[in-house]
Amino acid sequence: MLAPGCASISTDATHGNGRGEVTVTQRTQLESFDSLIPVAPDSVIALYDRYPPERFYARYGKQVNFVSALIDSFNSTVGPAFALDTLSIDHALERFGEAGQSGHMLFISSSYFFLFNDVHILRSVLTHEFGHVHYRMLDSVALRLTDRLWTQVQDAALFYLFRDGEYSGNAWFGGHPQDNPSELYASAYNLIRNNPEELRVRFGYVDTLHTSLLKQVVDLVTQR
Numbered sequence: 149m150l151a152p153g154c155a156s157i158s159t160d161a162t163h164g165n166g167r168g169e170v171t172v173t174q175r176t177q178l179e180s181f182d183s184l185i186p187v188a189p190d191s192v193i194a195l196y197d198r199y200p201p202e203r204f205y206a207r208y209g210k211q212v213n214f215v216s217a218l219i220d221s222f223n224s225t226v227g228p229a230f231a232l233d234t235l236s237i238d239h240a241l242e243r244f245g246e247a248g249q250s251g252h253m254l255f256i257s258s259s260y261f262f263l264f265n266d267v268h269i270l271r272s273v274l275t276h277e278f279g280h281v282h283y284r285m286l287d288s289v290a291l292r293l294t295d296r297l298w299t300q301v302q303d304a305a306l307f308y309l310f311r312d313g314e315y316s317g318n319a320w321f322g323g324h325p326q327d328n329p330s331e332l333y334a335s336a337y338n339l340i341r342n343n344p345e346e347l348r349v350r351f352g353y354v355d356t357l358h359t360s361l362l363k364q365v366v367d368l369v370t371q372r
């Protein structure tokens with residue numbers, strides 16, 4: 149299915165809690181997403197049941213290959229030591245809306261595919277994740293600078309500018325720059341590449357007192 153050298157794909161088959169029935173636990177797990185997802189939580193659970201791994205790949209194989217090819221292209225920017233070589237699609241409802249990394253593996257919740265079915269959102273998720281990879285590649289000077297900028301953005305209450313989900317083409321629940329410097333870095337890394345115009349327009353509404361700070365954040369993630 150994939151050309152040699154492409155990121156390999158593995159599948160986490162831990163799936164749901166039994167077909168056809170929506171448990172209170174399942175419903176509760178999705179509550180925090182209620183206002184942020186385009187369909188009702190019960191429908192999300194139904195979608196998980198409709199697309200167990202074997203049916204998922206028949207339906208979304210093309211999009212999975214798109215993600216895999218994108219990973220390969222991002223890998224070429226980070227070199228083998230930091231490359232992500234395995235893509236794992238996570239089919240567990242418990243990890244709805246999650247994407248992350250473990251060692252050289254990148255995992256993405258299957259919900260990203262069947263909920264949005266939008267390559268822009270997949271591209272943003274991937275760009276954000278490679279933002280984290282680039283963050284890990286920073287030297288100590290750049291890390292200290294990122295820490296300092298994160299604190300300054302916090303003091304100025306400007307994290308909202310860097311929440312991926314507030315921009316078009318991102319999952320609405322995406323981005324939590326307030327968590328730590330790596331999250332700010334990854335969100336800014338994504339937004340400057342996929343939503344530069346929207347970012348610029350929003351910066352235009354911010355007090356010019358903060359112009360220099362915002363420019364430093366942009367410069368930090370643009371150079372890499």
Ligand SMILES: [Zn+2]
Nearest residue numbers: 276280331334
């Ligand atoms: Zn992140």
